[in-house]
Amino acid sequence: MRASQFFLATLKEAPQEAELPSHKLMLRGGLIRKLGSGLYSWLPMGMRVLHKVERIVREEMDRAGALEIIMPPVQPAELWQETGRWELYGPMMLRIKDRAEREFCYAPTAEEVVTDIARKELRSYRQLPVNFYQIQTKFRDEIRPRFGVLRAREFSMKDAYSFDADEAGMLESYRKMFDAYVAIFTRLGLTFRPVAADSGEIGGSASHEFQVLADSGEDQIAYSDASDYAANIEKAEALAPAAPRAAPAEPMRKDPTPGTSTCEGVAKLWNEPLARTVKAILLYANHRVHMVLIRGDHSLNEIKSGKLHGLKGWRWASDEEILAACDGPAGYLGPVGLDRAKITVVADRTVAAMSDFICGANEKDFHIRGVNWGRDCPEPDVVADVRNVVPGDPSPDGKGRLALVRGIEVGHVFALGRRYSEAMGATFAAEDGTQKPFEMGCYGIGVTRIVGAAIEQNHDDKGIIWPDPMAPFTVSVIPLGFHKSEAVKAAAEKLYADLAAAGVEALLDDRNERPGVMLADQELVGIPHRVVIGERGLKDGMVEYQHRRDAEATRVPLAEVAAFVRQRLAP
RNA sequence: CGGGGUGUAGCGCAGCCUGGUAGCGCACUUGCUUUGGGAGCAAGGUGUCGGGGGUUCGAAUCCCUCCACCCCGACCA
Numbered sequence: 001m002r003a004s005q006f007f008l009a010t011l012k013e014a015p016q017e018a019e020l021p022s023h024k025l026m027l028r029g030g031l032i033r034k035l036g037s038g039l040y041s042w043l044p045m046g047m048r049v050l051h052k053v054e055r056i057v058r059e060e061m062d063r064a065g066a067l068e069i070i071m072p073p074v075q076p077a078e079l080w081q082e083t084g085r086w087e088l089y090g091p092m093m094l095r096i097k098d099r100a101e102r103e104f105c106y107a108p109t110a111e112e113v114v115t116d117i118a119r120k121e122l123r124s125y126r127q128l129p130v131n132f133y134q135i136q137t138k139f140r141d142e143i144r145p146r147f148g149v150l151r152a153r154e155f156s157m158k159d160a161y162s163f164d165a166d167e168a169g170m171l172e173s174y175r176k177m178f179d180a181y182v183a184i185f186t187r188l189g190l191t192f193r194p195v196a197a198d199s200g201e202i203g204g205s206a207s208h209e210f211q212v213l214a215d216s217g218e219d220q221i222a223y224s225d226a227s228d229y230a231a232n233i234e235k236a237e238a239l240a241p242a243a244p245r246a247a248p249a250e251p252m253r254k255d256p257t258p259g260t261s262t263c264e265g266v267a268k269l270w271n272e273p274l275a276r277t278v279k280a281i282l283l284y285a286n287h288r289v290h291m292v293l294i295r296g297d298h299s300l301n302e303i304k305s306g307k308l309h310g311l312k313g314w315r316w317a318s319d320e321e322i323l324a325a326c327d328g329p330a331g332y333l334g335p336v337g338l339d340r341a342k343i344t345v346v347a348d349r350t351v352a353a354m355s356d357f358i359c360g361a362n363e364k365d366f367h368i369r370g371v372n373w374g375r376d377c378p379e380p381d382v383v384a385d386v387r388n389v390v391p392g393d394p395s396p397d398g399k400g401r402l403a404l405v406r407g408i409e410v411g412h413v414f415a416l417g418r419r420y421s422e423a424m425g426a427t428f429a430a431e432d433g434t435q436k437p438f439e440m441g442c443y444g445i446g447v448t449r450i451v452g453a454a455i456e457q458n459h460d461d462k463g464i465i466w467p468d469p470m471a472p473f474t475v476s477v478i479p480l481g482f483h484k485s486e487a488v489k490a491a492a493e494k495l496y497a498d499l500a501a502a503g504v505e506a507l508l509d510d511r512n513e514r515p516g517v518m519l520a521d522q523e524l525v526g527i528p529h530r531v532v533i534g535e536r537g538l539k540d541g542m543v544e545y546q547h548r549r550d551a552e553a554t555r556v557p558l559a560e561v562a563a564f565v566r567q568r569l570a571p
Numbered sequence: 572c573g574g575g576g577u578g579u580a581g582c583g584c585a586g587c588c589u590g591g592u593a594g595c596g597c598a599c600u601u602g603c604u605u606u607g608g609g610a611g612c613a614a615g616g617u618g619u620c621g622g623g624g625g626u627u628c629g630a631a632u633c634c635c636u637c638c639a640c641c642c643c644g645a646c647c648a
Contacts, residue, residue, distance in 0.1 A: 012597060012609070013583050017641055037640065143645090261648065281647055300647055316646055330648035360648085480607055516608035534607060
């Protein structure tokens, strides 16, 4: 491609709303433009990247035996009502009416429609397993779209759905997709981690997320420094302390802590370590108030808590509920002196193993220290893992210690089971002649999000640095004085033709621009390899090669550049 | 949904408080010069000042209203 024939929409300044590097650079590099909140147009430069990603995704999906289809993004409400998700999905789903007042949605995902296809088309176990996938635009009316393409409302997603005759088959399909995802993200040249995940609203047993590692990621991942254990912090288990609870050593003592309603405050006031304090978090679930106790320096894991028996569907308790159940206001609560008929005490494993700890006195402006389970208050009603892991915690697999990194979720695989097939009566004739519901799996990849994530992971102060497989152009040919020097022009044209003949995608900057402009554009847009051709070097038959990550250019004989560049490309 | 903020040229912004009919930088057009890191000079084009209503002789500026966008929050007691 010649730059003069292309649409190079680079900007010197990024529009104000852009916060993250990837968002700014995509706008500045002319990959995308914003249409409205969470809505983006993709310009030619962005399309080239998007196509690269899509191609790799397709190739690996096909290789794994999945079959491409396309389902309508606009879907009738009836299907969604069959599974109950018309109500469940809530305001995230964009609902539309047609001229006859029939209800539709713009699909946020497509389990219902594929399951409908399966129930109509797949009749016998002989036709299984089947895996259908599509690359389609989805719409989710996010509470707060942000970070450009990383959390947009409209986005492109590859979604795949497998149908198997039994659970073993489904797990095999799941494994194939897992492997395909590893292949995809590896080929894209991204640093990523598959991590055990919570399966969330979609439901099902096994679930893994594929996380691109980046400091700006919205997710936190816990991983072991001594094994391959990795899990989303939402799911990562905090083991019970190895050491048994120590015997009480202090008497219990109530003291005033005026105006000090946080663990940090009390620890400071009494000059005690934060790790000796216990905070009480009041939740309401199943018509009952629950006091969840977490060590002062830990934080509540809302997902894990929600999985406990009595805490399904919890919400934060109101001030009135707290006062009624504890006789004290928020900020001064603890397990001592509670009427257990009115409240359930849930202690985190760590807290259950503490002795001589500090907590609220259930009285405004008072805390107590030297508190001990069994002696000063009854043992907790429930002991469970309800906190987020912290760096240094032992790994749940018993090997090594946990560390935390941030990641951007770009893929997610779910072993779904029969949730949708049963709800929609999607069955097939099994070998024994009975009708059985399909065992399903579903597998998503955020295609547009990958582009943003790749930039978050690969950029510097000058711009994007594409991994070769995603680059809009592989090589940038920059002639200095293209319109003045015949020698430069001839050399540039020759190189460009040679690269094209070798199947290398080059961008020949034939614009009559100053060198600084051409170089800055190449760097902004992130073309990974560049060759600068100038009269000065040409006198000695030399040109300059420089990779986007190289600190300096390498002089290469003109006659050898094409071969030299090809050698440097990722295989 | 709650709180805060912003809407002025393609982008970044000033002007608004204290009303007098719009400006700066970049970008764009033309010409000349320049050409190894986002050029210089000269000339030029560009705005329903987010929409509607009101006050006023006169509104980008004051008032009302609607809209869009952005940020924070929606929880750690």
